[in-house]
Amino acid sequence: MTVIQVDGVFNVRDVGGMPTESGRIREGKLLRSGSLVAATDTGIAELHKRVAHVVDLRDGKEVAAAPSATKTIATTHLPLFLGSVASFFDNDLSLEQMYRQLLEESGERLVDAIRVIARGESTLVHCTVGKDRTGVTVALALAAVGADRDAVIADYALTASQLPEERNRKIVMFLETQHPEAKHAVALATLSPAEVMRSMLDEVDERWGSAAEYLTMNGLTDAELADLRTALVED
Template identity: 55%
Template sequence: MTVLDVPGVANFRDVGGIAVGNSRVRDGVLFRSGQLAGLTDAGSEFLHGSVHHIVDLRDDMEVSSEPSAIRDIPTTRLPLFVGSVASFFTENAGLTEMYRHLVEQAGPKLVDAMRIIGSSPSTLVHCTVGKDRTGVTVALALSAVGADRDAVIDDYALTASLLPEERNRQVLAYMRSRNLDTPNAIELATASPAPVMRALLAAIDTEFGSAIGYLRAQGLSDAELEALGETLIG
């Protein structure tokens, strides 16, 4: 994986290079990031030269408050949560609960994301900070093509170190002002612990046999799985 400096976008990286058996994930076919509202002209130029399709996983409130600065790259919105992200903070849920909610409730949308990744020359998947919804989506895509599990988890865990410090300070200050600064809420806002993703993938294995089994159960066809592999592996 390669962290990229795309002006105006936080947590932008290319997951290419992750091992898949004796092969690897192709460079330049699957990118992940935070939201694109602050994208500069230089950042826009990079995206236009590198990305063919954008998958935006944010809910309506997030999109309204921070609309994407990109209008002319095909974009598919796949809001993964029923309701809003804010509800997880007010309910004091943790990352484990959030991720289980995603795989249990958002299966068809996760499958739609796999279809786009498999059918586009290059895809950018993003949410607001590129941590949770993006992390689960990318981990499933990589796992479905047989990517090395430790590398998949390392990619997920990398996010916490890439979140802008000023953004974290502002988020924590806001949470304190609303009496939401519980350990779970702080984890939701700022953390990407490797054990959480490892446990999620293990739970999927236990229930469905594998990430492939999960995606098949949600409606992804064998032909679409094959397309995903052909796009990502090289």
């Protein structure tokens, strides 16, 4: 994986290069990031060099409050959470509980996002921070094509180190004021522990057989799965 500097956008990287069962993930095909709301003209130009299609996993309210700075890259909007982002903090869910809820309730939307990746265009997947919705989507896509599990987990875990310190400081202060009794709020907003993603992928295997089987059970066809492998894996 390669961290990429895009002016005004944080947590940007290309997941290409990680080993798979039969080769490695292609570089330049699957990128991930936080939202594009603050991308500068220089940042937008860099995105245009690298990205043909954007998958925005935020809901309508998030998009309205923080619209993407670029309107010229083809974008598919796929709100991944069935509930609001605020509800996860209100209910004090752990990261494990949030990801389980995504798997159980948003399977068809996850498949829709992965269908875009399977088209083979250079695709950027993002949400607000690029940690949870993006992390689950990218991890499932990579696991479904046989990417090395430790590499998938390491990619997820990298996010915490890519979040701006000032952003974290402000959001922690806000959460401590708004949710003083919450046990999981800070972790939800700022952390990406490797063990959480390992646990999620293990649970996918235990409950559905594999990431590929999870996706097919939620509507991905065998042909689309083959397209995903072709798009992402080089021998």
